[in-house]
Amino acid sequence: MGLLTEAQAQAFREKGYLTVPPALSGAEVEEMREGLERVMLDRSAARPELLRNLHGGDLYHEEPDGTRVFNSAVVVQIVNIWEADEVYFRHLYHPAITQMASELIGHPHLRVWHDQIQYKPPMVGSQTGWHQDFPAWPVLSPPDLVTAWVALDDVTLANGCMRMVPGSHRWGESPGLGSGEDFAPRYDPSRIPEGAEVKVEPVEVRAGECSFHHCLTWHGSDINRSDRPRRAIAVHYMPAYTRFDPRGHHAIEHLMEVKPGEILKGTYFPDVYNQGPLTPPAFPFK
Ligand SMILES: O=C(O)CCC(=O)C(=O)O
Secondary structure, three states: OOOOOHHHHHHHHHHOEEEEOOOOOHHHHHHHHHHHHHHHOOOOOOOOOEEEEOOOOOOEEEOOOOOEEEOOOEOEEEEOHHHOOHHHHHHOOOHHHHHHHHHHHOOOEEEEEEEEEEEEOOOOEOOEEEEOOHHHOOOEEOOOOEEEEEEOOOEOHHHOOEEEOOOHHHHOOOOOOEEOOOOOEEOOHHHOOOOOOOOOEEEOEOOOOEEEEEOOOOEEEOOOOOOOOEEEEEEEEEEOOOEEOOOOOOOOHHHOOOOOOOEOOEOOEOEEEEOOEOOOOOOOOO
16 A cells, blocks of 8 residues: 555656655654764764765864854755764665655665755855756666655744745756745746746745655755754665666765666665565664
């Protein structure tokens, strides 16, 4: 039996994204916040692949009294936090999330491409510009991946919730949404498919709720103007037929153990769902 109703599956097919009720309990969210803190303080079992300011430059500066303070215009991006901390490793295998991702992708066998934290600190958290995910991954094909994005804080317009352009996953790899000052998408209408409407829907969710999006859906998130953090973990799931197709480069390409044209699998691209949820093996990076 499916976890999603036909109406939910249909909404995803139409809009390219879908929000579902809490996948994580309050205690699980807290555990993940603590795991994030460990990784950021370099107290975790291992290191992630990337921990950086998405906008370049340093994440922090030091005050005269020695305290470490976030710089302005910061988005903390951590890629493959699952390699660093067991809480995030287990999260890849979340039974309900993987099952829903499998239903939305329409394939019974899933692997993880990579995960990603985006943390916008209070007041200084910056924008994540309008983008489609798939063009940023020019080493994979076909574009059938789905992301499960789980909020680790209540996320509203004030602290930089995700915003989606409904239906844009059906535009293919399309050029051209830029971000204006007010974060309204700016675009050249001649580059948008005829008849397509560029509408924006904010995705305000509570901590623990999950929003799924297709890898061709245009999305982004504005700055955090609030005094609350905005933390989220996204896991990018791929159907097991996804291949290594190098047309460009990617930051985790060095983890690939397969040749061009082959199915992408191996230690760093774990199988997490096959006809049903898989049990996580022992954490490999202790
Ligand atoms: O967390 C955000 O605001 C952006 C995340 C994102 O772009 C993604 O998960 O694909």
